Amino acid sequence: MDVVSQPLSECFARTREVCEAAGATVVEVPTSRTNSLGLQIARGDNQWTLSVSCNWPLDGSLPAVHLDNNDELLAHVACHGWVCVKDSESLSIDFSRHADTVAETVLAAIHLLEKSLEDSKQGHAEFFNELEGYWSNRPEMLFGRTTVEVDERSRSVNCYADEDTDFSNLNFFEGSKPSHFPTKEARGYRAVYFALPEPVLPPGPNEDLQISYLENLQKEFDAEQQALWAELLGSTPKPERVALLVSMPRAVGGRSLIGFTFGVLEGCPDADTPIANLMIARHTVTHMRERGGANLSLGSRHIVVFGCGSVGSEVADALATSGVGKLTLVDPQSLSADNVFRHALGRFWIGTSKVHALQATLPARYPGIEVVAQPEDAYRWLLTNTTTEVDGFIVALGMPTLERQLSRAIRLSHPKTPVVYTWLEPLDLGGHAVAVTSSGQGCLDCLYRDDEGADSLSSRTSYLEPGQTLTRNLTGCASTFTPYGAIQSRRTALLAAEQMLKALSGSELPYYAYWTGDGSAAAAHGLRTTAWWRQAKTNGSVDVTRPMFGSACKQCRPKK
């Protein structure tokens, strides 16, 4: 690609050409910024003075555009005047040509500035959507972090500054101190979270933050908030520092969050203590879930996972990272050294109950999830447990006989609930996830019939011809270890988790999902595969649900 730098004069000529074609007049003016074009641009009733950086090659970003006459609050213009051109939708830039890139970026900046001016005339809705961006670029910003949920309820919260940051970072929380917050010597501040019903404009780009701004905010407070404000100011006869979180509604939904710390004395803001802006990082559960792409509607869902081995532990992890709010994990076993390389848990947990270890690790990784550990046999749990609010079951036991028994028990105890049965084939053959509803036609037993519909001990989905003494052949009589790798178990677990999420969103059941591996390791061990495996391998992901399930079996047939 030709990325030759062109002189400022060529960048200017091209910029004028492009902007004039769009109805703007462009005059070159002096600028104090290095290797930049100074431009005076007018279009319609508006006029801007811009400095445009002409550095080349670009470092992964567009040429920087600075609004030199930045004296009002505009969406997409940072406090120090940089125009956020990347937010513009009308960009189609050929990055291999220097002068063209500069010219198109300037034109995009003009379009953006016009939209921002219009927004400012119409009540600043877009500016308030971007308030945190503007706020974060204000001068002399201090930093804060919070686990306080940004909702509509004003309240007192805990706040402290820590020695790690020379007491300049503030930490906000409710209840017990979050484990990832600094633990070094702390200085506590009285603090309040205020949720404003309407947004209030912050100080302009060239205005200092003053105590009068807080007094403006206070005018918006209702009676309850006024009481909190009085509490915050206190009545001590010597000056002390307090902190304030303020949220404002955004037109696009949610709330912006900004913060302050200032001095109080004898029940009034203290003009002699400097007031500071706080840029607040949200460590709240809702924010992390939203930003992380977790599905918030899954937060109220409860899934029971039977079996937390190599597949079940990975299913639990996948459901947790997808945003499922509650998991009940049922497995009587402890983690052994054999498990370590194909399990969601690591070496640290050898000898520990798998469900208790997952109860410790999953909430640490996925804030807000509730994990119930049940170190017992799946069938016994189902018979003795009275938990009725279950949105789905994962059965990952790898023991077909027990799974069929469970299938019948779930149909009795928890009707109309999605159940996903999942298991692995040995070595590199593949894996399965069968999603059914625990009522009506289509159950796990349906799959255990031969082509004539007679009962069979092996599943129609099986990839391996029956009667092969696999574990003994491969690893000796003493071991019941079935050989497969972490990739195989994870891939199968993801398939099962995906089937559960689809079932929760109302997709049609039953559904049979499968994947096939390469099979060369299985062939090298002399394993005989079924006709279905060979068909599945060429199938891709064709839906074979109907032929696999056939008509209702005697377990799921309507009783006469």
Ligand SMILES: [Zn+2]
């Ligand atoms: Zn059936």
